[in-house]
Amino acid sequence: MPNTPDLPIYVTDALIAEDIDAYLAQHQQKSLLRFITCGSVDDGKSTLIGRLLYDSKMIFEDQLAALEADSKRVGTQGQEIDFALLVDGLAAEREQGITIDVAYRFFTTEKRKFIVADTPGHEQYTRNMVTGASTADLAVILIDARKGVLTQTRRHSFLAHLIGIKHIVLAVNKMDLVGYDKTVFERILLSYRAFASEIGITHFTAIPISGFKGDNITALSDNMPWFKGPALIEHLEGVEVAAQRDVSSNFRLPVQWVNRPNLDFRGFSGQVAGGSVKPGDAVRVLPSGKTTTIDRIVTLDGDLDEAVAGQSVTLTLSDEVDCSRGDVIAAADAPPEAADQFEATLVWMADEAMIAGRAYWLKLATQTVSATIQQPKYEINVNTLDHLAAKTLELNGIGVVELSTDKPIVFEGYADNRTLGGFILIDKLTNATVAAGMLHFSLRRAQNVHWQASDISRDMRANLKNQRPALLWFTGLSGSGKSTIANLVEKKLHRMNRHSFLLDGDNVRHGLNRDLGFTEADRIENIRRVGEVAKLMTDAGLIVITAFISPFRVERDMVRSMLPEGEFIEVFIDTPLAEAERRDVKGLYKKARAGQLKNFTGIDSPYEAPETPEIRIDTTAMSPEEAADLIVDRLLG
Amino acid sequence: MTDTLTHLDRLEAESIHIMREVMADAVKPVMLYSVGKDSAVMLHLARKAFYPSPPPFPLLHVDTTWKFRAMYELRDRMAAESGMELIVYQNPEAKERGINPFDHGPLHTDMWKTEGLKQALDLHGFDVAFGGARRDEEKSRAKERIFSFRTASHGWDPKKQRPELWNLYNAKKAKGESIRVFPISNWTELDIWQYIARENIPIVPLYFAAPRPTVERDGLLLMVDDDRFPLLPGETPVERSVRFRTLGCYPLTGAVESEAKTLSEVIQEMLLTTTSERQGRIIDKDGGDASMEKKKQEGYF
Numbered sequence: 001m002p003n004t005p006d007l008p009i010y011v012t013d014a015l016i017a018e019d020i021d022a023y024l025a026q027h028q029q030k031s032l033l034r035f036i037t038c039g040s041v042d043d044g045k046s047t048l049i050g051r052l053l054y055d056s057k058m059i060f061e062d063q064l065a066a067l068e069a070d071s072k073r074v075g076t077q078g079q080e081i082d083f084a085l086l087v088d089g090l091a092a093e094r095e096q097g098i099t100i101d102v103a104y105r106f107f108t109t110e111k112r113k114f115i116v117a118d119t120p121g122h123e124q125y126t127r128n129m130v131t132g133a134s135t136a137d138l139a140v141i142l143i144d145a146r147k148g149v150l151t152q153t154r155r156h157s158f159l160a161h162l163i164g165i166k167h168i169v170l171a172v173n174k175m176d177l178v179g180y181d182k183t184v185f186e187r188i189l190l191s192y193r194a195f196a197s198e199i200g201i202t203h204f205t206a207i208p209i210s211g212f213k214g215d216n217i218t219a220l221s222d223n224m225p226w227f228k229g230p231a232l233i234e235h236l237e238g239v240e241v242a243a244q245r246d247v248s249s250n251f252r253l254p255v256q257w258v259n260r261p262n263l264d265f266r267g268f269s270g271q272v273a274g275g276s277v278k279p280g281d282a283v284r285v286l287p288s289g290k291t292t293t294i295d296r297i298v299t300l301d302g303d304l305d306e307a308v309a310g311q312s313v314t315l316t317l318s319d320e321v322d323c324s325r326g327d328v329i330a331a332a333d334a335p336p337e338a339a340d341q342f343e344a345t346l347v348w349m350a351d352e353a354m355i356a357g358r359a360y361w362l363k364l365a366t367q368t369v370s371a372t373i374q375q376p377k378y379e380i381n382v383n384t385l386d387h388l389a390a391k392t393l394e395l396n397g398i399g400v401v402e403l404s405t406d407k408p409i410v411f412e413g414y415a416d417n418r419t420l421g422g423f424i425l426i427d428k429l430t431n432a433t434v435a436a437g438m439l440h441f442s443l444r445r446a447q448n449v450h451w452q453a454s455d456i457s458r459d460m461r462a463n464l465k466n467q468r469p470a471l472l473w474f475t476g477l478s479g480s481g482k483s484t485i486a487n488l489v490e491k492k493l494h495r496m497n498r499h500s501f502l503l504d505g506d507n508v509r510h511g512l513n514r515d516l517g518f519t520e521a522d523r524i525e526n527i528r529r530v531g532e533v534a535k536l537m538t539d540a541g542l543i544v545i546t547a548f549i550s551p552f553r554v555e556r557d558m559v560r561s562m563l564p565e566g567e568f569i570e571v572f573i574d575t576p577l578a579e580a581e582r583r584d585v586k587g588l589y590k591k592a593r594a595g596q597l598k599n600f601t602g603i604d605s606p607y608e609a610p611e612t613p614e615i616r617i618d619t620t621a622m623s624p625e626e627a628a629d630l631i632v633d634r635l636l637g
Numbered sequence: 638m639t640d641t642l643t644h645l646d647r648l649e650a651e652s653i654h655i656m657r658e659v660m661a662d663a664v665k666p667v668m669l670y671s672v673g674k675d676s677a678v679m680l681h682l683a684r685k686a687f688y689p690s691p692p693p694f695p696l697l698h699v700d701t702t703w704k705f706r707a708m709y710e711l712r713d714r715m716a717a718e719s720g721m722e723l724i725v726y727q728n729p730e731a732k733e734r735g736i737n738p739f740d741h742g743p744l745h746t747d748m749w750k751t752e753g754l755k756q757a758l759d760l761h762g763f764d765v766a767f768g769g770a771r772r773d774e775e776k777s778r779a780k781e782r783i784f785s786f787r788t789a790s791h792g793w794d795p796k797k798q799r800p801e802l803w804n805l806y807n808a809k810k811a812k813g814e815s816i817r818v819f820p821i822s823n824w825t826e827l828d829i830w831q832y833i834a835r836e837n838i839p840i841v842p843l844y845f846a847a848p849r850p851t852v853e854r855d856g857l858l859l860m861v862d863d864d865r866f867p868l869l870p871g872e873t874p875v876e877r878s879v880r881f882r883t884l885g886c887y888p889l890t891g892a893v894e895s896e897a898k899t900l901s902e903v904i905q906e907m908l909l910t911t912t913s914e915r916q917g918r919i920i921d922k923d924g925g926d927a928s929m930e931k932k933k934q935e936g937y938f
Contacts, residue, residue, distance in 0.1 A: 312653035
């Protein structure tokens with residue numbers, strides 16, 4: 001396509017002139033695609049966008065006249081039209097000749113409306129690209145055919161992938177400057193494919209184009225007969241958009257605003273963030289976990305039979321349940337979790353570096369909570385994709401961190417739901433948005449939502465028993481005296497009218513855990529199950545006593561993390577191996593030494609002693625009776 | 638309901654989401670209402686966002702006393718229909734000095750609109766103001782955020798705007814600072830017209846062609862809307878079939894000759910036209926290339 005100002009710029013759909021009503025009816029049914037363009041400064045990105053606007057007739061005569069004048073005055077294309085001038089907006093940028101922010105452009109074709117985020121390719125502006133990409137369904141990665149895959153190409157691809165963009169278009173631009181050579185295109189394609197699979201991009205669409213000359217933009221170009229399509233616009237018109245995908249997931253609606261015009265109406269307004277919902281559907285309000293059903297879907301245009309992902313609606317519920325801004329109304333049978341500790345990827349966006357341990361506001365969907373971040377596990381070098389040790393994240397730094405919130409938030413992994421997995425961090429002092437984040441998963445799964453909300457709380461149960469629940473976790477070698485002392489402790493508690501329960505290792509293996517052996521994996525599962533049972537019992541208000549060898553530190557810490565702060569009391573029955581083996585009450589050491597027992601702790605399987613147990617009992621220095629008194633005093637004291 | 642939302646459905650849902658989100662942090666929000674087609678759409682969206690409640694904020698019209706008479710009529714009607722309070726503000730100093738578009742040029746816009754808006758926001762202590770600006774209107778607006786922060790003196794610093802990710806808006810602000818929120822940022826002129834047609838939204842009849850008394854001056858067709866219009870020697874109002882693509886102060890707003898009497902015909906004409914929307918307005922032209930951006934830094938919407 002020649003690039004001359006006299007080409008017919010306003011070849012509009014004949015239907016507009018002939019039958020405007022038919023045209024409008026047809027155009028009301030268009031879908032919307034949001035995409036970003038990324039490339040380095042000289043890849044011709046602004047030129048491509050200018051070309052898209054120009055070819056889809058979004059440029060008017062007066063703008064074109066101004067463009068021609070500007071092109072001659074400040075353009076970089078000699079006497080020809082510099083399309084880049086159409087999209088470079090702010091005065092300062094014009095002078096520098098580079099785009100420095102995210103700009104949004106709009107154009108329409110017969111099939112779709114498009115919103116283009118024009119994101120900068122300049123080294124220091126990772127944050128702008130992440131911003132532009134966050135709302136995009138598709139990314140167009142521009143490559144200069146003369147230069148091939150550059151560091152910037154890798155960076156942009158990585159960022160697009162990081163933010164979860166499923167559709168990647170590799171636009172090999174400036175094909176006119178390499179003589180429309182097929183081998184140049186194929187060489188770039190090969191080298192990009194190798195890199196893409198490295199970072200997890202499984203498929204992408206490569207198109208050789210010239211934004212400047214208009215090749216393969218709206219139609220296939222005669223200059224490249226070897227390329228069988230699709231042309232760029234054709235591809236953009238055809239890809240599936242995010243809203244369509246979201247509809248098939250589980251229903252979620254983060255509540256934005258409680259609609260209460262009078263005492264007779266109580267509605268919950270929000271935008272559906274996944275799935276669909278109909279009146280009569282069973283739903284669960286999170287984090288409380290209360291269930292009810294949808295009564296009505298209310299809009300100004302009348303009640304709806306169904307609301308789908310992307311729609312902004314107001315729901316009324318069949319029962320009077322507590323529900324306010326920040327809560328999430330979700331499918332009753334597939335609700336999201338709530339948690340307060342997470343692993344996440346952070347993109348730092350502020351000039352001031354991240355400060356580990358400082359509290360920031362975290363906003364996720366309609367929830368705003370206070371959050372602290374730990375020192376990054378590692379930082380990712382966006383150019384090499386190497387993982388680097390880091391103490392903080394600077395502007396444009398990307399890292400994986402653990403963070404904790406001051407109260408549980410309802411969430412999903414970012415890969416499953418962008419709305420319930422994407423968040424921003426806000427500086428509490430300056431109110432600046434300092435970071436964008438994507439949740440991976442929660443770290444303390446036991447602090448998830450209590451799915452079935454019950455009206456009687458664990459505090460109420462404990463109060464009735466007149467005691468504070470606790471878990472006395474005895475650990476030590478086989479034959480160290482755990483069961484003996486644990487038994488004595490329970491007897492003492494019973495005499496004092498305390499409600500307790502002793503979970504003994506051997507007894508549990510006769511029932512609940514009889515399917516488990518003594519491999520490392522089975523031992524871990526053994527402890528996990530005991531931890532879960534003990535947790536339920538403390539929820540019931542009991543003082544639980546367990547006596548298990550529990551040789552691995554990490555499993556004991558796992559149980560500790562299941563319980564509220566202060567309720568896990570680790571009791572280390574410290575008996576040296578030689579002493580335990582000398583006692584050998586059950587004759588097990590003898591068998592193990594003889595090779596008749598495998599994986600026996602202390603013999604051919606390690607015992608990791610607690611580093612800072614709440615209570616340490618030296619059985620070589622005190623009697624079982626004295627030990628039991630000491631433990632009861634510490635528990636009740 | 639089909640699985641796939643149309644582009645208008647998605648734009649509508651986004652705008653409603655933005656308006657509701659404002660309510661989370663705003664202390665005293667207000668909706669700027671200029672009576673034009675964009676304002677009409679924004680008001681309609683607000684009614685949808687909060688239905689069955691009325692929108693929980695008043696409408697503010699920063700008046701210059703020089704709007705078309707038909708605009709004042711529709712303004713009062715829509716305020717009554719929506720059940721919202723209407724606040725009309727006229728800069729008392731501009732009023733006293735008799736500032737008008739014929740004698741005072743750019744000072745007219747500056748005093749009535751730019752200064753008037755600041756005064757009205759300060760007077761009522763509004764901390765969030767909804768505006769009907771769109772990103773497609775003008776180059777510098779393409780980069781404007783949806784939540785645009787203003788200093789205590791209403792200044793706009795393009796370097797200090799917050800990144801907007803996903804649909805998460807950070808509406809936290811310090812005392813004295815305010816936010817302009819543009820819920821229809823992502824709508825184009827065509828979207829606006831299609832939505833007006835789809836939703837039957839009432840708009841000022843001046844958008845439709847009718848015989849109106851006009852004079853031609855400085856390349857613009859101006860409508861003689863009342864007897865304050867000073868005719869120059871040799872000027873006689875001529876009845877022409879005209880309509881307006883944008884509406885502002887009548888002495889500053891150029892009409893186009895047109896026969897488009899229905900919404901469909903207006904959209905048809907818009908699609909077939911070859912000049913941009915703001916061309917009929919004088920305001921963009923003073924100050925050269927980056928004039929709108931300069932005005933924005935000074936506090937013009």
